[in-house]
Amino acid sequence: MHKRARSVSMAVLPLTLIIGLGAGLPGIARAEVCVGDDAGHELCLEAPAKRIVALSPGVTELLFAAGAGERVVGAVSFSDYPVAAQALPRVGSYDRLDLEALLALEPDLVVAWQGGNPREQVERLSRLGLPVYFSDVEDFAGVAGTLERFGTLAGTPEVGATTAASLREEVATLRERYANAAPVPVFYQVWEQPLMTINGEHWISRSLELCGGVNLFADESTLAPRIGVESVLARDPEAIITGGMGKPDSTWLEAWRDFPQLTAVQRDNLFFVDPDLVQRATPRLVEGTRQLCQRLEVARGRR
Amino acid sequence: MADASVHRVSRKRRLRPLAWLALAALLALAIALALGSVGIAPDELAAVLLGGGDALHQTLVLELRLPRALAAFGTGALLALAGALMQILLRNPLADPYVLGLSGGASVAALLAMLAGASMALVSGAAFVGALVSILIVFGLAHGTGSWTPTRLLLTGVVMAAGWGALISFLLAVSPVDQLPGMLYWLMGDLAYAGSPWPVLSVAVISLLVVTPLGRTLNVLARGGLQAAALGVAVRPLEWTLYLLASLLTAVAVTTAGSVGFVGLMVPHMLRLRLGNDQRLILPASLLAGGTLLTLADTLARTLIAPQQLPVGVITALLGVPSFLYLLSRSR
Numbered sequence: 226m227h228k229r230a231r232s233v234s235m236a237v238l239p240l241t242l243i244i245g246l247g248a249g250l251p252g253i254a255r256a257e258v259c260v261g262d263d264a265g266h267e268l269c270l271e272a273p274a275k276r277i278v279a280l281s282p283g284v285t286e287l288l289f290a291a292g293a294g295e296r297v298v299g300a301v302s303f304s305d306y307p308v309a310a311q312a313l314p315r316v317g318s319y320d321r322l323d324l325e326a327l328l329a330l331e332p333d334l335v336v337a338w339q340g341g342n343p344r345e346q347v348e349r350l351s352r353l354g355l356p357v358y359f360s361d362v363e364d365f366a367g368v369a370g371t372l373e374r375f376g377t378l379a380g381t382p383e384v385g386a387t388t389a390a391s392l393r394e395e396v397a398t399l400r401e402r403y404a405n406a407a408p409v410p411v412f413y414q415v416w417e418q419p420l421m422t423i424n425g426e427h428w429i430s431r432s433l434e435l436c437g438g439v440n441l442f443a444d445e446s447t448l449a450p451r452i453g454v455e456s457v458l459a460r461d462p463e464a465i466i467t468g469g470m471g472k473p474d475s476t477w478l479e480a481w482r483d484f485p486q487l488t489a490v491q492r493d494n495l496f497f498v499d500p501d502l503v504q505r506a507t508p509r510l511v512e513g514t515r516q517l518c519q520r521l522e523v524a525r526g527r528r
Numbered sequence: 529m530a531d532a533s534v535h536r537v538s539r540k541r542r543l544r545p546l547a548w549l550a551l552a553a554l555l556a557l558a559i560a561l562a563l564g565s566v567g568i569a570p571d572e573l574a575a576v577l578l579g580g581g582d583a584l585h586q587t588l589v590l591e592l593r594l595p596r597a598l599a600a601f602g603t604g605a606l607l608a609l610a611g612a613l614m615q616i617l618l619r620n621p622l623a624d625p626y627v628l629g630l631s632g633g634a635s636v637a638a639l640l641a642m643l644a645g646a647s648m649a650l651v652s653g654a655a656f657v658g659a660l661v662s663i664l665i666v667f668g669l670a671h672g673t674g675s676w677t678p679t680r681l682l683l684t685g686v687v688m689a690a691g692w693g694a695l696i697s698f699l700l701a702v703s704p705v706d707q708l709p710g711m712l713y714w715l716m717g718d719l720a721y722a723g724s725p726w727p728v729l730s731v732a733v734i735s736l737l738v739v740t741p742l743g744r745t746l747n748v749l750a751r752g753g754l755q756a757a758a759l760g761v762a763v764r765p766l767e768w769t770l771y772l773l774a775s776l777l778t779a780v781a782v783t784t785a786g787s788v789g790f791v792g793l794m795v796p797h798m799l800r801l802r803l804g805n806d807q808r809l810i811l812p813a814s815l816l817a818g819g820t821l822l823t824l825a826d827t828l829a830r831t832l833i834a835p836q837q838l839p840v841g842v843i844t845a846l847l848g849v850p851s852f853l854y855l856l857s858r859s860r
Contacts, residue, residue, distance in 0.1 A: 302836065315835045320709035321720060323835035325588050329566040340706055345648035345721045353591060421705070449705045 260374040263367070264339050264359035273380025274334035274356075278327055280347070281319045281338035283505040284360050285310045287368070288336065290508045291375035292384025299330045306501070306509070322346045328353070334378060336360055362506040364428050365396045372508070388508060395511045399435060399518065406437030409521045412462035412489070413440065417477045419451045428506045429517075436518035438464075458484060464524040465489045466517065468500030492527040496520040542809045545802075549816035553601065556823040560597035561589055563827050565834035595725050599784055600826040600840070601819035602728025603719070604791050606781040608818020609735060611792030612799075612810055613774040616750050617767055618678045624793035625778035628685025628771075631787040632692020633662025634779065638786070639699045639711055648721055651714075652783045659779035662688060667771065678753070681771065716839035717788030719826045731780045736815055738773065742766075743808030750807065790844040791818050794852050801855045821848065 259269040278299035279285040285304040288297050294309060302318040304310045314330060317323035319341050327335070332355060337347045339361040351357050358378065362371050369389040376385015411433055415421040423430050425443030433440055441460040442452065465487075467477050478495040481487060489495060498520065502513030562573055568585050575581035576589045610625040618627070625631070637658025641651040670684040696715070703711060714721070739746075749756045749766060757763045781788070795818045799810055825843040832838060 317835045317837050321713065321718075321837040323565050323830070323837055324592055325830075326565040326835040328584060328587055328592070331584065343710060343721065345723075348648075353587060447704045451701070 258377050258380075260358070260377050262358045262374070263361035263371075266359065268356055268358050268378075270334065270356060270378060274332075274378050275380075276330065276332045277334045277336060277379065278316060278330055278332040279304065279336050280316075280322065280342050281360075282306070282310075283362065283507055284336045284338055285313070286505060286507040286509070287360070287362070287371050288375050288379070290388050291372045291379065292381035292388070293375055293379030296379050298332060299327060306507075324349065334358065336375075362428075363426070364431050364506070365392065365510070368506055368508060368510065369393050392508055392511060396435070396514075399511075399514060403436035403518055406521070407525055408437050408439045409524050410441055410460070410463045411438040411521070412442070412457055412460070412465045414465060414467035414477060415449055417480070420454060420457070421449055421451050423449055428510060429503050432503065432510065432514040432517050433466075433521070435514060436521055438517065438521050458487065461488055463488050463492070464494040464496060464521065466496045466498060466520055468498055468504055492524070494520075494524045494527060496523070542806070545809065546812055546816065549813055549820070553816050553820045553823075556820040556827075557597055557601060560600070560823050560827045561593050563831050564588060564593055565831060596719055596722060596826065596830075597823055598725035598729060599722035600719050600823045602725055602732050603722070603781045603785045603788060603819075604795075604822025604825075605732040605815040605819035606728055606735070606777045607788060607792040607822070608795035608814040609732070609739070609811060610774040610777040610781070611818075612796035612807075612814040613739070613770050613777075614792075615796055616746050616807065617770040617774065618682050619750070619752070620678075620682060621797065622793075623682070624789075625774065625781070626787060626789075626792070627682070627689070628662075628666050628775070629688030629690075629692050630659050630662050630666075630685075630775055630778050631782050632689045632696065633665075634659040634782040635715055635787060636692055636695045636699065637661070638714055639696065639703070642707060642711055642714070643699065643703055649723065652723065655786075656779055656783045659775070659782055662692065663772070663775040663779070667768075678767070713839050714786040717786045717841035717844075718839045719785045719829075720837060721786075722784050725784075728780055728784050731777065732815060732819070735773065735777055736812060739811050740808075743806075743811060746770075746807040746811075747805075750805065785840070787841075788822065788844060789841045790848050791822055794848045795821060798848075798852055798855055801859045 257269055257271055258273055259267060261267050275296050276298045277288060277293060277296050279288050279297055280301055282301065282304040285297060285300045286306050288294065289307050289310060294307070297310070297313060299316045300310055300313040301322070302315060304313065314326070316327040316330070319338060320343065322342065324346060327350070335350055335355050335357045337357050337359050339359040347357060360371060362368055369392050372389040372392070373385045376382045413422055413429055413433065415423060422442045423440070424445040424447065425440055427448055430440040430443055441462055442450065465478065465481055469477055475497065478497065481495060482490055484490060498513060498516045502509050502516060562568065562570065566588055568588065572581055572585055573589065576585050607625055611623070614623040614625060614627060615621060617623070634655040635658070638651050638655040641654035646654065666681070666685050666688050670681040700708065700711060745761055745766060748759050748761055749763065753763045778792070796810060796814050799813045799817055803809055803813060821844065822840065825847055826840045829838040829840040829843045
């Protein structure tokens with residue numbers, strides 16, 4: 226893979242030179258930047274990227290947080306945060322890319338979502354000589370590491386490092402604060418029809434864990450398993466938390482009141498969290514985690 | 529002499545529509561090269577095709593549009609030809625390339641490969657193997673013992689298709705959520721994943737060479753098995769040849785682009801409404817018209833609401849249904 230990344234960077238060299246000359250900075254020495262991506266590839270660029278295309282809403286958000294926002298020239302549908310991202314040219318949706326529109330933006334770096342983007346299409350981009358970074362962020366450590374690497378790739382290493390450091394600090398503060406919190410058995414509802422939750426590997430589950438929540442479906446095998454209502458009743462959560470379908474909407478939570486024997490219903494521990502804050506693994510997840518922790522505190526108070 | 533001139537006239541009558549269809553095919557390919565989410569002016573396109581032009585335009589036209597347009601053409605051609613053959617074989621106007629459960633077998637294998645995290649090349653390979661397995665099961669069961677009829681083949685195939693359908697639903701139900709979009713697009717038929725166009729194109733050419741000499745015999749068979757047997761046609765071997773040929777064509781098509789619907793069912797019918805039911809004409813015409821329809825449909829699929837991309841199966845039906853109904857109402 227190392228070899229591939231090298232040949233890729235060779236192909237980009239003329240482009241970067243042209244851009245460099247165009248920007249009137251021919252004299253400045255350019256250092257090669259290298260990072261390892263989440264797919265285990267080593268990716269080297271002759272110079273920090275200036276035209277980046279982000280292939281998932283989460284990646285877009287991470288790039289902006291790493292200070293690379295001005296260098297992002299294309300994004301996919303639903304890339305709605307920060308506000309500046311909403312005006313970016315679109316290159317299709319994350320699961321179906323418009324390769325033509327993407328190539329027309331003449332990017333010098335493509336940041337793909339490993340596991341989300343169609344592999345065949347992303348591989349075609351690699352074959353066409355574009356440097357591709359595969360991103361697959363799983364938790365806070367991943368968010369922080371990604372911020373640093375995106376900063377490096379985009380020539381904004383200071384912003385990336387600062388944001389990553391403050392993120393690590395905030396998470397450490399939260400972790401310390403809830404280190405001795407009493408465990409609360411939680412059911413996190415992702416969807417209603419079909420009824421879906423998350424397993425222990427999902428970052429929402431890890432965020433819950435951080436402040437004493439116990440995901441009752443942590444040992445399911447898939448990341449977002451479909452489950453039956455019966456299994457929720459059998460495990461009797463003390464709190465039910467959901468992000469709902471976007472806007473605060475209590476219909477999913479109200480439906481649980483049909484089962485008054487549930488501890489969560491008896492104690493009225495039916496909580497809503499802002500889905501935008503928890504459903505993407507980005508720096509905003511810290512705020513989302515705070516919301517989750519605060520809900521769990523409320524649940525503890527009702528014992 | 530009189531006989532020869534009659535022959536010449538009828539041959540001319542067959543060649544003229546084919547020439548028109550070939551022209552339409554070329555036009556469709558040209559449109560596919562010219563249109564995309566990035567605008568390329570005709571003179572720039574010409575420059576690219578002559579080996580020059582802007583580097584970006586070269587990539588767009590030669591690396592993205594051309595292979596995809598050719599893959600679409602080949603896939604459509606194979607599906608339409610396979611549909612025409614199935615309709616003759618089963619003597620049933622509702623027959624299409626998928627009626628005997630072949631796409632179901634291919635889909636189950638492809639979804640399993642996707643679940644296992646296989647690369648797209650492996651998924652295609654699995655689809656081909658799944659299609660072959662389905663062909664052999666249906667062949668084995670329908671061949672069985674005792675009397676064999678197209679009806680028996682049809683029933684066996686339809687029941688197999690239902691079984692595969694249940695397995696597909698099961699796989700979709702247990703698959704991880706992040707895999708579902710890819711799976712659904714595969715099931716709807718999608719040329720974004722098509723690799724090299726050469727397998728479909730070469731199979732299309734070979735199959736044309738195989739079926740062209742059969743045209744006259746197929747005309748007899750289309751009138752019914754008994755009549756054909758009375759006229760000296762070895763009906764059963766011919767029918768099995770048709771089954772295997774149509775199945776293999778479909779398998780290659782499905783392997784390239786997933787189960788693209790509609791083309792195989794409607795294109796032969798549209799041509800029959802317009803050109804009559806002479807297989808010597810209908811089979812090559814299906815090849816050209818099927819390829820043309822799918823090329824145009826795929827061009828629309830990737831440009832209609834660009835940069836959003838649609839699965840091509842949606843477009844084939846949206847294009848085909850009204851034109852088919854129009855032809856049907858006019859033919860009364």
